[in-house]
Amino acid sequence: MIRLAHWINAVALLVLLMSGLQIFNAHPALYWGDRSTFDAPALSITAEAGADGASRGIVQVGPLRLDATGVLGLSKTAGVETERAFPSWATLPANQDLATGRRWHYLFAWAFVLNGLVYLLYGIGTGQLRRRLIPDGDQIRDIGGSVREHMRLRFPEGEEAKRYNVLQKLTYLVVVLLLLPVMVLAGLAMSPGMDAAWPWLTTLFGGRQSARSVHFIAANLLVLFVIVHVLLVLVSGFWNNMRGMVTGWFSLGTVRP
């Protein structure tokens, strides 16, 4: 059940990310508060003419400006240089199409939320969530040792590899119980209908534009998590991990001396 939920989740999050970037491209600027302060965005990804007259892709975060031509702000779509915040290979649909992007986003938002609820109910009901994700006493005491081992890319072996290590547990807890729920709630807080039904939710995020920014920042943190997660799956024994994640059969191998 948990393995199935994991893979449904992976697909849903990929679609949500790519369609989300499509939606962001329709107005590639973020603000704080209730309304947009168009002349002073907190972040914007635009194209503008450089000193030589050629267009440049510019990412602006507060006072910081970064030239990201080729990827952000200005990139090639089917060989043609196009002004768009995120490049066509990262968005769903590939071309600029807000309407279809929104359709993908809401369909998979429902898939993500329903899958997440099944996972949480099952995980709490069977006690698996507590057993797998709450660090055990001995793990908490040796948290420094776990950090040192991770820095050397050495991972638990033998019997110890049967449970998640302490850093893994804490990270998964933050993602499952904080980052993903914040994603959903910040998304809902942007909805004018939800704002009328649950005004406290938009207030919680400090306004609709703040909620949009939080949604974007949390999405970035999730991408960061997935990158580290996939890298660690790769370096800690890709095939054994994949077999475990797909079939549930995980080899403890032979403990090296």
Add this chain to the structure above:
Amino acid sequence: MALLTPRRRFLATSLGLVSAAALGGCDRFAGTDAGRRTLRLGEDANRFAQRLLLSPAALAREFPDSAISPWFKPNGTIDPPDQDYRALAGAKFTAYRLAVDGLVERPLSLGLSDLRALPARTQTTRHDCVEGWSCIGRWTGAPLSEILTRAGLKPQARYVVFHCADTMEYAGGLDGARLQPETPDHVRHIQLAAAGSDDWGGGEPEAQEPDRRTPIRYYESIDLVDALHPQTILAYDLNGSPLPVGNGAPLRLRVERQLGYKMAKYVMRIEVVDALTGIGGGLGGYWEDRGYEWYAGI
């Protein structure tokens, strides 16, 4: 890392091919009828969930005047190219009449002074664009329910359709005549807004060859739940002054619990109908016929 045995290499290659095909296939899937139908399920779920959570009388948030945006971004059409409209605007809309017809007991024709004589409602609300930005403005207008009560709804009445003055494109698929809200205008717009200008250009006026093509003017629709909502008004003032042309003069709709594109500008005629099938492409609005949700509460 483990060795790449032939079986594993096969697995890895297949996985790569499947994911590449899946991503390319998404766009092709969205282009088919079955794909479009599947993608629309999300809208149905959104509407079902929000209608469950929203009581018909739940009000959209209202703000203090201190929260009003210094500049209310005009979007979509900002200067209708239509000659009839330009003539009305040139005479400060003195000759403007709002038609109310369709499934009503008493069709009406109302001038601006008639509308201003109706009970008025003023509300400072947040306008949420489908593109993602928000502006706050203080709107004054006549509640749509007041107008519909005076006209008298027939029992078959289900939807209220708004017919507008602004031409969006010409029938027959003229390339480039469509004004897309998702064109990179916002880029120019963000820069121009800094200079305090509201002339950021929506699209090119098409006034040159007026009569040889059939214009498609903006249209929108809402159901009676939203039509009779206390905050659903036909606004003639923005921030205490008559509505500027860029924001929909002389009359625009406010449906505060939905997104901006539902709030038709340049409203000329209100038609009460029992079904949306006969309106435009049949999906209830100009943008709805081009892929956007009819229920725009999210």
